[in-house]
Amino acid sequence: MKRRMAVRMLQCALFLVLGVVTAACGSMYGKDGQESAPEFVFTYAENQAEDYPTTKGAYKFAELVKERTKGRIEILVYAEGELGDEQAVVKQLQYGGIDFVRASLSSMSEFVPELNVLQMPYLYKNSEHMWKVLDGEIGDEFMEILDGSGLTGLSWYDAGTRNFYWTEKPVQKLEDIKGMKIRVQESEMMAAMVETLGGTAIPMTYDKVYSALETGEIDGAENNWPSYESVRHYEVAPYYTVDEHTRVPEMQLMSQYTWEKLSLEDQRIILECAKESALYERKLWTQRSEASQRRVRSAGCVVIELSDEEKERFQDAMMPVYQRFCADYMDVIDRIVKVGEEQ
Numbered sequence: 001m002k003r004r005m006a007v008r009m010l011q012c013a014l015f016l017v018l019g020v021v022t023a024a025c026g027s028m029y030g031k032d033g034q035e036s037a038p039e040f041v042f043t044y045a046e047n048q049a050e051d052y053p054t055t056k057g058a059y060k061f062a063e064l065v066k067e068r069t070k071g072r073i074e075i076l077v078y079a080e081g082e083l084g085d086e087q088a089v090v091k092q093l094q095y096g097g098i099d100f101v102r103a104s105l106s107s108m109s110e111f112v113p114e115l116n117v118l119q120m121p122y123l124y125k126n127s128e129h130m131w132k133v134l135d136g137e138i139g140d141e142f143m144e145i146l147d148g149s150g151l152t153g154l155s156w157y158d159a160g161t162r163n164f165y166w167t168e169k170p171v172q173k174l175e176d177i178k179g180m181k182i183r184v185q186e187s188e189m190m191a192a193m194v195e196t197l198g199g200t201a202i203p204m205t206y207d208k209v210y211s212a213l214e215t216g217e218i219d220g221a222e223n224n225w226p227s228y229e230s231v232r233h234y235e236v237a238p239y240y241t242v243d244e245h246t247r248v249p250e251m252q253l254m255s256q257y258t259w260e261k262l263s264l265e266d267q268r269i270i271l272e273c274a275k276e277s278a279l280y281e282r283k284l285w286t287q288r289s290e291a292s293q294r295r296v297r298s299a300g301c302v303v304i305e306l307s308d309e310e311k312e313r314f315q316d317a318m319m320p321v322y323q324r325f326c327a328d329y330m331d332v333i334d335r336i337v338k339v340g341e342e343q
């Protein structure tokens with residue numbers, strides 16, 4: 001009993017000393033106008049690995065914000081899906097349980113269906129076309145569409161183009177997809193796209209795909225080069241068909257609840273740093289995409305490049321998806337196409 005009491009007293013004394021030291025440091029930083037103890041500590045969810053371009057973008061963002069607020073705002077990045085799958089995290093953002101996320105538009109469009117427009121199959125001619133749209137008037141309008149959803153859009157991240165891949169055999173033409181069980185993101189549009197091509201869509205979160213490919217629960221999946229390589233899907237699905245069916249941009253988002261806690265000046269800093277981190281991520285994306293292609297090819301994967309005619313057949317087959325998801329937004333689709341024509 002006496003011993004326990006002594007330990008308690010020692011603990012109290014330690015806390016006291018620590019408290020005094022922390023307070024002294026805090027005030028010391030404050031006086032210098034240098035870094036002060038954080039006024040806000042925020043959480044940032046990322047479902048990719050530590051060395052992935054989007055995760056590096058998140059760290060860059062956190063670093064810039066810390067620097068420009070002189071340490072008043074600290075952002076803790078949790079990678080590898082530690083805070084949950086994308087849709088669960090976006091829901092948390094709406095309640096202010098998590099403060100930031102980088103999410104694929106496919107996951108987001110279940111919350112804000114208008115976002116489907118920006119990820120329609122074969123919408124963009126190339127990446128320049130997409131950036132001209134997203135960094136221009138149309139991109140700004142879509143950021144504003146988020147108002148009232150509990151989410152604040154900050155910047156656009158790159159995620160390249162998505163392609164199909166298969167466990168057992170190479171898919172060389174449209175007809176080969178018939179009857180294939182294909183994992184899709186939890187997105188109605190993605191499911192409709194696969195069904196339109198003749199496959200069976202199996203919605204599933206990202207973290208479950210490797211084992212589903214390995215056990216044969218699915219015959220294939222689809223993703224960009226860096227994801228295919230980073231989460232090692234190529235080990236269990238070695239046939240990669242480059243059909244480039246979608247170019248799905250990603251968004252850095254903030255909980256509106258958290259956004260409203262900040263002063264106008266801090267909001268300005270957050271936006272500025274998010275945009276800078278996006279430019280950084282886009283550069284890293286291009287490098288990683290090339291490195292990933294090299295890695296999977298040298299691991300022995302079979303890469304099937306579709307001819308232009310075959311790609312066109314894929315593209316034509318997608319028309320019903322436009323009718324179903326974009327009937328009310330054909331004017332926006334036309335504007336997007338026009339931006340591509342002006343290139």
Ligand code: GCU
Nearest residue numbers: 086103104159185206223227
């Ligand atoms: C990409 C994207 C992820 C997404 C994943 C998926 O890798 O960057 O955010 O979760 O696709 O297919 O689910």
